[in-house]
Amino acid sequence: MAYRRTERVQEQLQDKRDRILQAVRAVVAEVGFRGAQVAMVAEAAEVATGTVYRHFPSKGELFAEALALNAGHEVEVVAAVAKSDGPAAARLADALRVFAVRAVRARRLAYAMIAEPAEPEVDAARLVYRRAFADVFETLIEDGIKNGEFPAQNARAAASCVMGALNEALIGPLAPESRPQKGDAPTTKALVDAIVAFCLQAVAARPYPRPLLRSVESTP
Amino acid sequence: MAYRRTERVQEQLQDKRDRILQAVRAVVAEVGFRGAQVAMVAEAAEVATGTVYRHFPSKGELFAEALALNAGHEVEVVAAVAKSDGPAAARLADALRVFAVRAVRARRLAYAMIAEPAEPEVDAARLVYRRAFADVFETLIEDGIKNGEFPAQNARAAASCVMGALNEALIGPLAPESRPQKGDAPTTKALVDAIVAFCLQAVAARPYPRPLLRSVESTP
DNA sequence: ACAAGAACTGAACCGAGGTTCATTCCATGG
DNA sequence: CCATGGAATGAACCTCGGTTCAGTTCTTGT
Numbered sequence: 001m002a003y004r005r006t007e008r009v010q011e012q013l014q015d016k017r018d019r020i021l022q023a024v025r026a027v028v029a030e031v032g033f034r035g036a037q038v039a040m041v042a043e044a045a046e047v048a049t050g051t052v053y054r055h056f057p058s059k060g061e062l063f064a065e066a067l068a069l070n071a072g073h074e075v076e077v078v079a080a081v082a083k084s085d086g087p088a089a090a091r092l093a094d095a096l097r098v099f100a101v102r103a104v105r106a107r108r109l110a111y112a113m114i115a116e117p118a119e120p121e122v123d124a125a126r127l128v129y130r131r132a133f134a135d136v137f138e139t140l141i142e143d144g145i146k147n148g149e150f151p152a153q154n155a156r157a158a159a160s161c162v163m164g165a166l167n168e169a170l171i172g173p174l175a176p177e178s179r180p181q182k183g184d185a186p187t188t189k190a191l192v193d194a195i196v197a198f199c200l201q202a203v204a205a206r207p208y209p210r211p212l213l214r215s216v217e218s219t220p
Numbered sequence: 221m222a223y224r225r226t227e228r229v230q231e232q233l234q235d236k237r238d239r240i241l242q243a244v245r246a247v248v249a250e251v252g253f254r255g256a257q258v259a260m261v262a263e264a265a266e267v268a269t270g271t272v273y274r275h276f277p278s279k280g281e282l283f284a285e286a287l288a289l290n291a292g293h294e295v296e297v298v299a300a301v302a303k304s305d306g307p308a309a310a311r312l313a314d315a316l317r318v319f320a321v322r323a324v325r326a327r328r329l330a331y332a333m334i335a336e337p338a339e340p341e342v343d344a345a346r347l348v349y350r351r352a353f354a355d356v357f358e359t360l361i362e363d364g365i366k367n368g369e370f371p372a373q374n375a376r377a378a379a380s381c382v383m384g385a386l387n388e389a390l391i392g393p394l395a396p397e398s399r400p401q402k403g404d405a406p407t408t409k410a411l412v413d414a415i416v417a418f419c420l421q422a423v424a425a426r427p428y429p430r431p432l433l434r435s436v437e438s439t440p
Numbered sequence: 441a442c443a444a445g446a447a448c449t450g451a452a453c454c455g456a457g458g459t460t461c462a463t464t465c466c467a468t469g470g
Numbered sequence: 471c472c473a474t475g476g477a478a479t480g481a482a483c484c485t486c487g488g489t490t491c492a493g494t495t496c497t498t499g500t
Contacts, residue, residue, distance in 0.1 A: 009467070013477085034340070038458060039480095048479040050460075059458060117337030120254070127395070130388075157414030160392065161385035165422075168350075168384020169377055175347075194377035198422045202385075205425030224498065225446080233447085257487060259450095268449040270490075279488060 017055045020045045024066035029109040032176065033063065033118040060121035067122055071113060071129035074102065079136045088144030089204050093196050095140065096166060099133075100192045103170055111174040114167050134159040141203055150204050162199045169195045237275045239265045244286035249329040252396065253283065253338040280341035287342055291333060291349035294322065299356045308364030309424050313416050315360065316386060319353075320412045323390055331394040334387050354379040361423055370424050382419045389415045 023045035027036045038059050042049045056062035082095045103110035112118075113126070138159035144150035173188055243265035247256045258279050262269045276282035302315045323330035332338075333346070358379035364370035393408055 006468075009477090016478095037456095042480095049458090050480065051478055053459070054477070117343060120337075123337065153417065154410070154414035157389055157411055158418050160389040161415060161418045164384040164386070164388020165381035166384070167388065169380040172380065190374070191377055194374035195381060197373065198378050198381045201425045202418045202422030205421045226498075229446085229497070236447095258489085259487080262450095269488090270450065271448055273489070274447070 013055075016045075016047065016051070020047065020052055020055055020062070021066045021069055023047075024063060025070055025109070028063075028066070028112050029106065032108060032112045033116045033122065036063070038062075058121075060119035063119060064121040064125040067113060067125045068129065070109070071125070071132070074099070074113075075129060075132045075136065077102070078133065082136050082140045088140055088147065088149045089200055092137070092140050092144070092162075092203065093200060095136065096162070096196050096199060097192060099166060100170060100195065104173060104188055104192075107174050108176060111171070111176060114174070115171055130163060134163045137162045144203070153203070158203055161202065165199055165202075166195060169198075233275075236265075236267065236271070240267065240272055240275055240282070241286045241289055244283060245290055245329070248283075248286070248332050249326065252328060252332045253336045253342065256283070258282075278341075280339035283339060284341040284345040287333060287345045288349065290329075291345070291352070294319070294333075295349060295352045295356065297322070298353065302356050302360045308360055308367065308369045309420055312357070312360050312364070312382075312423065313420060315356070316382070316416050316419060317412060319386060320390060320415065324393060324408055324412075327394050328396060331391070331396060334394070335391055350383060354383045357382045364423070373423070378423055381422065385419055385422075386415060 020041065023041045024036070027040050027044050031040075038052055039049050041062070042052050045052075052062065056065070078095050078099050081098050082091055084091060084094075103114070113129075118126075134156075138155050141150060141153070141155040141158055141162075145152055145155065169191060173184075173191065240261065243261045244256070247260050247264050251260075258272055259269050261282070262272050265272075272282065276285070298315050298319050301318050302311050304311060304314075323334070333349075338346075354376075358375050361370060361373070361375040361378055361382075365372055365375065389411060393404075393411065
């Protein structure tokens with residue numbers, strides 16, 4: 001017999017795999033999920049189309065892994081801020097800001113990561129990373145509750161709401177049609193400030209007196 | 221010459237068009253956008269596939285119109301609650317509740333309307349209806365600010381945040397894999413309560429004292 | 441009853457793009 | 471330097487589902 005997967009080859013394999021994942025990132029940042037096709041990714045990675053399938057079972061899984069990789073990194077960055085020291089409120093504000101700033105800086109990619117339609121596997125991966133972000137926020141909120149900064153509340157739900165508010169409010173500026181334009185930065189800054197204010201008050205303010213609720217009607 | 225589009229025929233045409241739109245709704249409520257194909261819709265509408273194209277130029281536009289129709293209805297219902305009388309806070313709470321209750325009642329459909337990947341035209345239609353919902357909330361918030369119930373704030377951004385918080389927090393229970401189960405209703409109720417509490421505090425609470433903010437780091 | 445012209449039908453068509461695979465290239469150990 | 475077998479290649483293939491259109495059915499006015 002001859003040929004045994006040597007160390008060097010193993011590394012080259014790994015490198016190629018990584019290159020492909022990075023290529024997905026680059027292509028998606030350029031044309032979004034909708035426009036990203038396997039052949040393009042292969043080209044960007046300087047690899048033949050078939051080679052992609054040597055490393056990943058399908059387009060869906062490839063893209064999902066690429067998204068997970070990228071999202072994981074973002075989660076780490078945000079989590080680092082969230083776990084720094086200082087009052088929970090300040091940490092929450094900073095975490096939101098970091099998320100927003102980084103998203104706006106990489107518009108197209110962020111839009112794809114957050115909102116763009118894609119294969120089911122990618123969607124599943126999105127759910128996972130959203131959960132991961134929400135977990136970061138949840139921990140932060142629980143911290144705040146424990147040390148008396150925040151009133152008692154459903155931390156899990158609040159974390160989802162924070163995540164949602166952040167995403168939704170950012171989609172406008174991130175959407176592919178809204179190109180960066182003169183006077184864009186200040187607008188974005190104002191928006192981020194508004195988001196931060198919104199979330200902080202939601203989480204940190206004293207409970208609003210239970211309003212009298214009317215019956216909830218509905219028609220099919 | 222003979223044959224002139226008579227009144228009766230005109231109505232039949234209209235009826236058929238409506239039937240097709242309703243069929244889209246039914247099919248999407250069943251299998252979501254992903255699984256919905258034109259042939260299915262035609263069958264559900266008791267019409268031949270080709271007939272669909274007599275009334276709509278393409279699948280994308282058909283589906284987009286169906287979504288717009290449905291969403292428009294929901295917006296009306298929520299807007300009605302939002303425009304009723306009473307304190308703005310109570311109206312906001314009720315509006316959120318109505319939205320949530322109706323969404324949970326029609327899980328699959330709501331999920332498709334809110335979050336499921338679909339053709340670009342459908343996405344565009346989604347943006348429009350999101351804007352419409354946000355507008356309803358925005359008006360409500362401005363009302364509250366005017367009459368002194370709510371502190372001054374960026375109503376537009378706050379409305380987006382409310383919309384996002386609502387959507388995101390609901391996606392969990394709405395997601396196709398999470399089937400309704402024993403003990404589901406109370407959980408859902410608790411979740412809706414949490415969402416309402418979150419949004420009300422965000423919008424209605426006194427401004428949170430500006431926290432000291434640290435610098436915002438980032439790594440590429 | 442019949443001609444004229446719509447509207448309907450649904451099987452066939454077609455394009456796009458993900459996937460495959462026969463062939464070529466290259467690393468390994470003897 | 472050669473035999474062995476994994477890795478890479480990329481053009482051909484295949485599938486799926488939206489779209490078309492030639493033939494049929496139905497309506498209308500004479």
